[in-house]
Amino acid sequence: MADAGRPTGTAADFTVVPAEQAVPLRDEAGFGVGAALAVLALTAHRALTVAEDGPRRPRPGALDGMVVLAVGGAGAVGHAVIQLARWAGATMISTISSPEKARLATAAGVNHVINYRAGDPIADIRKIAPDGVDIVAEAALGTNLSWTWPCCEPAARSRPTPTTVASQSN
Numbered sequence: 001m002a003d004a005g006r007p008t009g010t011a012a013d014f015t016v017v018p019a020e021q022a023v024p025l026r027d028e029a030g031f032g033v034g035a036a037l038a039v040l041a042l043t044a045h046r047a048l049t050v051a052e053d054g055p056r057r058p059r060p061g062a063l064d065g066m067v068v069l070a071v072g073g074a075g076a077v078g079h080a081v082i083q084l085a086r087w088a089g090a091t092m093i094s095t096i097s098s099p100e101k102a103r104l105a106t107a108a109g110v111n112h113v114i115n116y117r118a119g120d121p122i123a124d125i126r127k128i129a130p131d132g133v134d135i136v137a138e139a140a141l142g143t144n145l146s147w148t149w150p151c152c153e154p155a156a157r158s159r160p161t162p163t164t165v166a167s168q169s170n
Helices: 031-049 076-087 099-108 121-128 141-151
Strands: 067-071 091-096 112-115 133-137 152-159
Touching: 031 076, 031 133, 067 076, 067 141, 076 091, 076 099, 076 133, 091 099, 091 121, 099 112, 112 121, 121 141, 133 141, 141 152
Parallel strands: 067 091, 067 133, 091 112, 133 152
Antiparallel strands: none
């Protein structure tokens, strides 16, 4: 925070960045939209790169051969996780709760959608990833842990978002 004696932070009104790091907003997008997009993209980035043995930067090929589960892929962070992980080469599974949300996750590029209200999400995920998923991007870890944890492969990492804590299986 800027209040902590640092010249930049989330409490700063203004900051200076190198030109190559600045992205112009479209005329119809306000500063609120720009700030929100950055938070969503950075949260998705962190969800995919926080583990010690994971990639430091998402890039093409960084997640090749990995299966990522985005819980709530129709939401803003889930949508960003899907797009970033697919770009980095992952096979994407997303849980959703309705046909409309399935369409949103599909538009983001998910390979497989699972309606967790219609059936057994653990069995459905295990059909796609018999050895378990490698990464779980989850915004409500405590709420969904009872069914997301059994979907993980033994060395899987549960990636944190701002409302969760990181867990790593052994």
